[in-house]
Amino acid sequence: MSKGTVVLAYSGGLDTSCILVWLKEQGPVGQIRPREVFIEDLRAEFVEHFIWPAVQANAVYEDRYLLGTSLARPCISRSLVDVARREKAHFISHGATGKVRPDCSCFFFQIIAPWRIPEFYNRFKGRLDLMEYAEKHGIPVPVTPKAPWSMDANLMHISYESGILEDPKSHAPVDLYLMTKNPEEAPNAPDVLEITFRKGVPVKVTNLKDATSKDAALDIFLYLNEIGGRHGVGRIDIVENRFIGMKSRGIYETPGGTILLQAHLDIETFTMDKEVRRIKQGLSVKFSELVYNGFWYSPECDFVRHCIQKSQENVEGTVQLSVFKGQVYLLGRESPKSLYNEELVSMDKQGDYDPCDASGFIRINAVRLREYHRLQGLSSPKN
């Protein structure tokens, strides 16, 4: 390793605390200057630039995972790269292991990922080695007893994995969850929310029970987390496919994100043309995959985000929903831009619509089917 400034993504946990000292040991890194600790409040940025696009996309990985960790990574990387540029650093270092989703966000810099360097991972075979190293070097380590699993928490979600959770048939302990209440102990009465969207993102939430109302992005999200958390919303226990080809078991709780997914799905279907929606949903699947795989900063993800955003221009209106015992129920919706036409669809009114046309429509659709069956010798007695 050549000499130069290293910017380390430091969580304060055991791993990165040890890495900090280990990097210093490696000579090239030189002196650690304590003034250079940057602590930034990225919460509003995280909500507006990362969670909101995911809401617009209805982003769900493998039909279930709402991407809480995946969305946070590019947000952190962006900040990390900013710091590295400002500091004219030569290296970026992080504590991710070789088995988690690698991230391509920092590719401008040389990366030092000790958990992928033999000198490091052969020296520190497990937690005990790290503890011993910490003690020897006077590294302060978290004193809380270690849970028999690992967790990753951010504004959007908490994920739990490894340890006793690695056995995919073991049930999650009741006391695992920190962000959501156990639905069994959740209130016996629902909260009813009204959420207003503009261009596919929430711009206001009101609780109809107590008239609480929020309209700043971060406030909206925090409030939905609070309500969702109170009612035990957004817990899932899944096995997912990591980018690097392993299956891994994860337990997640994403209270606010789960409410928003349901609310956005509803207002989107209400206001968007169905064929546009089909195309957009295909792009969303791609988006979710890209985000999961660490490709937020890629030309294809830029492109897909642009297209999805374009699709949201008319996604505007208000939904009412209730939150209760772990569930979100849509109750109703309205929009100045809906393609829903009550008169057209009504069974009691004929409106502009000629029922005869349906017969022509069906017969034309059947032209092809008839030929196919004719060929197969499956024609009816009559024909």
Add this chain to the structure above:
Amino acid sequence: MSKGTVVLAYSGGLDTSCILVWLKEQGPVGQIRPREVFIEDLRAEFVEHFIWPAVQANAVYEDRYLLGTSLARPCISRSLVDVARREKAHFISHGATGKVRPDCSCFFFQIIAPWRIPEFYNRFKGRLDLMEYAEKHGIPVPVTPKAPWSMDANLMHISYESGILEDPKSHAPVDLYLMTKNPEEAPNAPDVLEITFRKGVPVKVTNLKDATSKDAALDIFLYLNEIGGRHGVGRIDIVENRFIGMKSRGIYETPGGTILLQAHLDIETFTMDKEVRRIKQGLSVKFSELVYNGFWYSPECDFVRHCIQKSQENVEGTVQLSVFKGQVYLLGRESPKSLYNEELVSMDKQGDYDPCDASGFIRINAVRLREYHRLQGLSSPKN
């Protein structure tokens, strides 16, 4: 209309009761022979040949609707066509209006759809005209007071629409649902089920609380309906896009189907290769669309069903889940055919896996990204 035998899909409701008499009036139809009423129990066939393929597909239309009505139609059509062939009929008649999803299943026969024939729909402008006609012709009609909405019930679900539900912002009345309990009144303790799958379909369900166990297809489905119904599972309120281009509001309850969707998603992800799954999920979106649009009996739906079925060969294993207050929670899963490798994924064991490889993997993935950013003049200070 030329003369000939008509087979009418008769529900016993007001519409088809009137159509029955009206068809007779039209002369060509001739005498209605009372012996020719066919009542068939299609429940097992419905479950095995229509619901099971939907379970294998994780079939969901527009991310939310589980296709209860759409799956029943080809099952009914098949039976209808069988009767028509046996009876050497010339026409098939049904009471579907021009605004609902037209069905291409019966295209071998000439269809008489009175609600799409001006002579009929101009004569019967609304319910009152039908009532009057029924009275005049001595047609017995349902005496139960008409709910201010219409519903369609089958083994898989009940759908509610039109009437007061046509206003998309109106909330569903509390007493609307017939198949599921209100989650607020559901039991305060969960049921825990164990469901075993083979080739992607459930072959056994056991209730761990009372050891109830079912292993015939119809029994399994009925039992899941019972448990799901008891806990208020599977209620949704959506606006969907009909085949004919209208948006329409529907409320559905699909208790057993909702449990199976969650269970199958889990065992499938656990046992199926991730890339196969991606391709298969694309086919499933197509499948759902085809079923919704009435193309069950089409070459493309045959093809897609074949491919999906092929993908299910190794979808085998058992999931445990709890059902509580409207929610289904996956608790754990095991399988003799899982691609999950506990040792491989473990954070505590290195196994066969060399963490160095992850760095090479990332760097190769970044080759393309680097070139892209180089071109955009976005290179880092260092490069």
Add this chain to the structure above:
Amino acid sequence: MSKGTVVLAYSGGLDTSCILVWLKEQGPVGQIRPREVFIEDLRAEFVEHFIWPAVQANAVYEDRYLLGTSLARPCISRSLVDVARREKAHFISHGATGKVRPDCSCFFFQIIAPWRIPEFYNRFKGRLDLMEYAEKHGIPVPVTPKAPWSMDANLMHISYESGILEDPKSHAPVDLYLMTKNPEEAPNAPDVLEITFRKGVPVKVTNLKDATSKDAALDIFLYLNEIGGRHGVGRIDIVENRFIGMKSRGIYETPGGTILLQAHLDIETFTMDKEVRRIKQGLSVKFSELVYNGFWYSPECDFVRHCIQKSQENVEGTVQLSVFKGQVYLLGRESPKSLYNEELVSMDKQGDYDPCDASGFIRINAVRLREYHRLQGLSSPKN
């Protein structure tokens, strides 16, 4: 039919000549005012607003058809609707039969399509009936003997179908083609062209043999037609699937469009990121289908065109190609925005690239495959 102004898309052929008089006969139409014949030169608009987006998309229907007729229809419709609006017309009429691709472009207006109206098509069973009618009403008709097929010509292509061509195994007559020379009689030396693109559309073409150069959109396209026509480029004989479900045999010649497709494919792959390109190609398939089916003026086609256009921002550069005996050969390309990196790809230089990484990349890609084969008991002797 109620009274009101009709705008008729009039080609001057036998069909629309007769329709003109027949419409007058129908009473409601009233007087035909001869001053109201609008002849508009839509050529530049056709090239810039319809052909260019197709070039950006690499639009090809069912892998072979370059959509010459399909692209012209929305261009004509737009003009027709403009006239109809200006004239405050109530109806639009056209001579399309019921078996050709119906077009949804004019849906604001009531359409009078005589070939789909029983009164008309039952009266005029064939060409002879029309001829007789024309004679009786003093309608001047084309005197040229009718070819035993029908053709549709525009700036982009000529299509030939029906008549003797309806037998799909019959060969096209040698003298069929009007826009391209028979390759057997084409020049024995190629023309070499240089085409420059900006944002995915050609902005200049130069013939390296004689230095002819064009840079206005219409001129470029006309010149490519001339060169392509001279060398017999762009002839195809296909069976295609019409929107309405029939298979139909068509013979097309699209000289300039074929050259542009090859040239654009080349410059696009040269300048566009590969993952963006994959997504964009999926959108292009959709675009081609929409255009073929008559949905140019639809929300989904608007959306797709927007996305495709976005993808073209960096599609810029120059290709050289030769045109000879029906073929287009790419010879070379250069671009200020290419992602091609000669040093990176070179076999003789190592550049920034570490060959070790490839091994890590492969091993990570194989993690999943190894698990799959392990499960199948297919492991190697060694493992």
Add this chain to the structure above:
Amino acid sequence: MSKGTVVLAYSGGLDTSCILVWLKEQGPVGQIRPREVFIEDLRAEFVEHFIWPAVQANAVYEDRYLLGTSLARPCISRSLVDVARREKAHFISHGATGKVRPDCSCFFFQIIAPWRIPEFYNRFKGRLDLMEYAEKHGIPVPVTPKAPWSMDANLMHISYESGILEDPKSHAPVDLYLMTKNPEEAPNAPDVLEITFRKGVPVKVTNLKDATSKDAALDIFLYLNEIGGRHGVGRIDIVENRFIGMKSRGIYETPGGTILLQAHLDIETFTMDKEVRRIKQGLSVKFSELVYNGFWYSPECDFVRHCIQKSQENVEGTVQLSVFKGQVYLLGRESPKSLYNEELVSMDKQGDYDPCDASGFIRINAVRLREYHRLQGLSSPKN
């Protein structure tokens, strides 16, 4: 490196000749036993098990490349793995560099890829180092003067790349091509072929000029290569995107494959339902990508091949085509299983088809468009 038997994929060229000796030098490899040279004729297997599935798929990578090299790799790997298993080898070695498409086919074995090992690639910086090493060790090397590009030839194609071709704007030298004649010097009269397909693969080819006929898979392919080669068919010059993210320039000639692609496209569209075809074409794009990226032996490629094969059940019939000056022209086709219905499509016959239906079909398709435009305030003067 641990000791054990190595199986080397040996081409006889300079690289693998040196690798052979170098491996021996590395100690662990031990003695090279000369009896163990396996030369196998894989030609028929290559055609039947690799080229035929590609023909069924219409496999084309990035719209242009017919995958000649990519298809040969799994064929070679299969044989290599067979030998390695038979010989109870521990390693497989090959001469591929780090910049070419890595192949995941041999993942059961430990791979020794010297061009990705620093000890090797740092020692042999270029061709000269290898030559010197060869001389020193008495390794016989090809005496033919080295062309200023590299080539890879197999039964299906020859590819040319690197060297002077690395400049993407340089034209290919006239004397580059070895498998196809220069179209300028090709015969002045076409050959006309008749190719018969069953289940999507060619089962017979007949030259209508001289009645030559072939019906064994390998013979058919060789004959098509001969005819295509004679007429200069299948030359392309492209820039493609490699799996590892680089753009690379390649020149290919694929005479027989190009004829088959055109012939198969035609018979497939003639016999396959259009909606099946759309789904199948999506799978084919995936298939081409997988093959290109070296994933022939993967669960997803198995799955996709199975689905594509299923789609070919009715792809049966005969096409006539002419081959001339680099071009393939379809002339006609017939099939006992075509969905083409001459009577149905005829403009002169009405057949079973009611033109009225087309109007209903259009109006229903326009329901959605009308709502969309209504919302945008774009309604016509009349509405």
